[in-house]
Amino acid sequence: SPVNAALEEGKNPLDNLQVTIPGLKDLAAKHPAVCNEEQCSIPWIGVYIVSIFNYGIGVVGILAAIVLMFGGVIWIMAGGSAEKIGEAKKWIGASLAGLIIALSSYMILYQINPDLTVFKPLRISVVKKDISDQDIVFYSGGGEKGGYIPTNASIRDQYDAELLNAAQAYSVDCTFLKAIMFAESSGNSQAKSSAGAVGLMQLMPSTAKDLGYYNLYNPQDNINAGALYIKQLQKTACNNSAYNKDCAVNEISYIIAAYNGGPGANKSSEICSEQTWWECEKNSGYAQTRDYVKKVNANYQSLIENGWGC
8 A cells, every 4th residue: 555655665763773682673574564544553662662571581581690600609619608608698589589570570560461461563543635735736727717608799709710610620519618718717818827827728838838739828729729638638537547436537527627637636535435536525625626617517507508609
């Protein structure tokens, strides 16, 4: 999963210890962090504590053995001296007491509460990321300079010839083109959005350049570029495909969303079941796209119902 991939790229804290604990690296390798879509299980802390405990028991055992031998040497060399024998007994008693306490610590903890002897992995819930404005590259002006269909025929039908030319050239719905044009620019060929989208169809210059159009202030070129982009979206609007489990290009709302937010807007949402990213209202970054889809759909219906198509 993407979360596991991120963990693999990160550095395991147990690989950068100032004091090397024998066996710790092998133990850590046997208990890697594992994530699923719901939570991450991170055993590093428990592994570290268990290894410290085992290491401490080993150190105590070695020290106890040394002290025991030291006491034995004193006893052997006491030569019958009660004082020396007493000192030897103290060393031997101390070593045995320390060893008994160390070895019985596990049993003491277990008797108090068995859970105290089990260092379970740290479990952290996976928070699925909301989509913010900074994460999105918009492909058009998103209706910043646009509006709804005007009733004034001279304004409404001003670019019908150019729209029809482009629609025929790229086999797209002329009325759909017109609905997008008014939603984008209100029919102003000189419109430029704050993001840099230009002209009637409010395309970003980089998008138009990829389509082979450079003079975006020329009405015919601008509409041609928009028509060609829609033509491409008829195959790629659903996250670079014609379909996915939550998107189909035969529903124009998904083409409208992709025109504004790119094909990635139609990825299946990670936090809203059976919805795309732009449809999921928890994704605040796609609020513009949701408003834009409503505006274009309203324009399209208005053109059809009033016979104002081109």
